[in-house]
Amino acid sequence: MKTTISHIKADIGSLPGHTVVYQPVVDEVENYVKNNSEGLISDFHISHIGDDIQITMVHTRGADNPEIHKLAWDAFKAGTEVAKKIGLYGAGQDLLKDAFSGNIKGMGPGVAELEITPRKAEPFIVYMMDKTEPGAFNYPIYKMFGDPFNTPGLVIDPNMHMGFKFEVWDIYNGKKIYLSLPEDTYDLLAFIGSKSKYVIKRVYTKNTHTKLPDENVAVITTDKLSFIAGEYVGKDDPAGIVRIQSGLPASGEALEPFANSYLVSGWMRGSFNGPMMPVGMDNAQMTRFDGPPRVMALGFVMKEGKLAGPVDMFRDVAFDYARNEALNMANYMRRMGVFEPHRLPDEDMEYTALPKILEKRAQDFKKIEDKGANSEMKGGQ
Numbered sequence: 082m083k084t085t086i087s088h089i090k091a092d093i094g095s096l097p098g099h100t101v102v103y104q105p106v107v108d109e110v111e112n113y114v115k116n117n118s119e120g121l122i123s124d125f126h127i128s129h130i131g132d133d134i135q136i137t138m139v140h141t142r143g144a145d146n147p148e149i150h151k152l153a154w155d156a157f158k159a160g161t162e163v164a165k166k167i168g169l170y171g172a173g174q175d176l177l178k179d180a181f182s183g184n185i186k187g188m189g190p191g192v193a194e195l196e197i198t199p200r201k202a203e204p205f206i207v208y209m210m211d212k213t214e215p216g217a218f219n220y221p222i223y224k225m226f227g228d229p230f231n232t233p234g235l236v237i238d239p240n241m242h243m244g245f246k247f248e249v250w251d252i253y254n255g256k257k258i259y260l261s262l263p264e265d266t267y268d269l270l271a272f273i274g275s276k277s278k279y280v281i282k283r284v285y286t287k288n289t290h291t292k293l294p295d296e297n298v299a300v301i302t303t304d305k306l307s308f309i310a311g312e313y314v315g316k317d318d319p320a321g322i323v324r325i326q327s328g329l330p331a332s333g334e335a336l337e338p339f340a341n342s343y344l345v346s347g348w349m350r351g352s353f354n355g356p357m358m359p360v361g362m363d364n365a366q367m368t369r370f371d372g373p374p375r376v377m378a379l380g381f382v383m384k385e386g387k388l389a390g391p392v393d394m395f396r397d398v399a400f401d402y403a404r405n406e407a408l409n410m411a412n413y414m415r416r417m418g419v420f421e422p423h424r425l426p427d428e429d430m431e432y433t434a435l436p437k438i439l440e441k442r443a444q445d446f447k448k449i450e451d452k453g454a455n456s457e458m459k460g461g462q
């Protein structure tokens with residue numbers, strides 16, 4: 082029977098400011114799901130990174146199911162009430178609409194759903210990132226499913242040798258394209274290198290896959306808050322689900338892209354490039370310059386709709402090197418202050434408050450008629 086894993090996340094308030102969620106609010110969301118999900122879902126798990134609460138649910142109602150989406154929306158609403166009572170910063174921040182209208186997409190929370198035919202053992206990893214954007218998944222997902230230097234299974238394992246199909250979204254124009262690897266590798270990279278415009282939405286096996294023909298094996302949230310609210314209301318801190326093993330990337334191949342830090346957009350005020358730092362649950366809070374951007378990975382197995390786990394995958398000395406590298410990169414980048422390429426390029430600042438500042442001085446710009454040094458400055462202007 083088809084089973085759906087729905088992962089829905091939102092920032093509904095944090096402490097003291099965009100740093101970390103507050104446990105009583107997480108508890109309220111958890112209790113709401115526990116007490117209102119009978120007959121709807123077979124299992125769930127609540128987690129968090131930085132200021133975002135994350136709900137992972139298992140059910141048989143398929144993707145985009147209104148009841149499942151409403152359950153998550155109402156749980157976040159209930160959590161928001163507690164956040165407001167305590168006076169948490171940004172209480173209800175990501176709940177951008179007043180009333181639920183059948184689908185949580187476009188309402189603020191991030192959504193990633195996988196409808197699958199479960200294998201005998203169904204291992205998967207849920208990745209959660211804070212202080213960055215959906216395109217931050219482009220690099221690691223490509224490495225997992227497309228790069229044989231990361232995933233030797235693409236060369237060695239006959240069940241993976243045919244490669245994978247990628248669904249890429251142009252999030253500015255609402256269009257998508259399917260690209261088949263390895264043959265379309267260079268085309269894929271030509272798009273997804275522009276990580277704020279093109280994002281990997283899903284990865285599929287091909288119909289030539291010996292174990293899992295045409296299955297969706299990875300999915301990423303691609304919700305852009307600024308497109309919904311019309312202005313910057315926090316970055317779109319993404320999450321993703323990746324199925325692993327047995328003809329798919331091994332657990333270690335799915336973690337390997339994070340063994341070195343890499344640069345992503347987000348960090349302070351969603352306006353800076355900064356290093357991605359893999360962390361365990363005990364370090365899921367945002368401090369230095371509201372970051373650095375972090376990723377957490379929780380490993381599960383699923384059987385007959387029930388979850389076992391999670392394993393806190395990055396809570397391991399094996400990722401200390403990446404953490405140190407991220408900290409060194411953070412030092413290096415921070416010295417640049419508000420200069421590009423630490424600060425994002427103009428196009429990406431469009432949805433921040435910067436245009437308001439620039440507009441105020443726009444009328445002071447004069448046409449350039451250069452007649453030599455200081456000719457226009459006479460009179461001490």
Ligand code: F6R
Binds near residue numbers: 098212348
């Ligand atoms: C970035 C983020 C924070 C805030 C920053 C300013 O995604 O959440 O870096 O942008 O703390 O927050 P406000 O504007 O709410 O004071």
Ligand code: MG
Binds near residue numbers: 211212318
């Ligand atoms: Mg966040």
